[in-house]
Amino acid sequence: MTRSAFLEKLEKELKQYKVPDVREIIEEYEQHFAFKMEDGFTEEEIAGKLGNPQEIAAQFDTAISGDKRGTNRTIAVIGLFISCIAALLFFILLLAWGIVLGTFSISSVVVAFSLIAEVNPGSLIPFMPYTSAVTFGIAIAALAILSAIGCIWFAAFLRQLTRVYGRFHHNTMAAATGKPILPSVAAYPNFQAKVKRRLRRVALISISIFAVFFILGIILSILSAGSLGFWHAWGWFGYMR
Structure with missing residues (x-):
């Protein structure tokens, strides 16, 4: 998955969960991609290590008693x-x-x-x-x-x-x-x-x-x-x- 595809899907999932400060979260992941690419990793490798955008978005909605x-x-x-x-x-x-x-x-x-x-x-x-x-x-x-x-x-x-x-x-x-x-x-x-x-x-x-x-x-x-x-x-x- 490319960077743009990963970020688009993550943003979509975050909005579905109605997570606040979506833009700030996306900017953090954009910065993460930029740093890792400077180290020589490809967009696909970075996205693979980050995991499924849907699962990432789901953790923002996790409730603890x-x-x-x-x-x-x-x-x-x-x-x-x-x-x-x-x-x-x-x-x-x-x-x-x-x-x-x-x-x-x-x-x-x-x-x-x-x-x-x-x-x-x-x-x-x-x-x-x-x-x-x-x-x-x-x-x-x-x-x-x-x-x-x-x-x-x-x-x-x-x-x-x-x-x-x-x-x-x-x-x-x-x-x-x-x-x-x-x-x-x-x-x-x-x-x-x-x-x-x-x-x-x-x-x-x-x-x-x-x-x-x-x-x-x-x-x-x-x-x-x-x-x-x-x-x-x-x-x-x-x-x-």
Whole structure:
């Protein structure tokens, strides 16, 4: 079944059951199709995994007795409260990692600029000939771009995880109270195909530049210092050969 056929049938069934907010439900399923198609699934495969539109619509009309609904709701609230505490700690850890990743990216930019522009605030960067400094600077600049792409992906991933947990929260309460259950949300971020290709291309170029110039920097440093341990020859660790 194609996407349009599935959505048309689902909308028809929902209206027959007189389900409120039909348009909102259809939009959720449209988004689900879009995400899965970005992952390479065909319309028929997605529709097959979702199931029969009539059965999906029927669940919106399922009634739960008042006593059982109240009991289920209480259990769901307690369970969600516990999961919220765990989720909060998890998201705090993820946010901390995002801050570390962002700090690393900014630091790489500063170091690359300092090496290329021969700026050494506080003498934090050890001595090296300018040719080595420029070469390493280009390598670190490429690393900064790569880490920036990582920051973009991680921010999108964190946002998507928030949506996943929000959907889990909604569906848990919906199952306990007899309300509509919406389709699950993919955990990984879905960029537009064009954006995804560009990010992948820039990442691959950055990795290549970093690898080439980092190795070249080591070779130039060895030749310039006349020693495999060029860091010792230049007294980086307080040791002079």
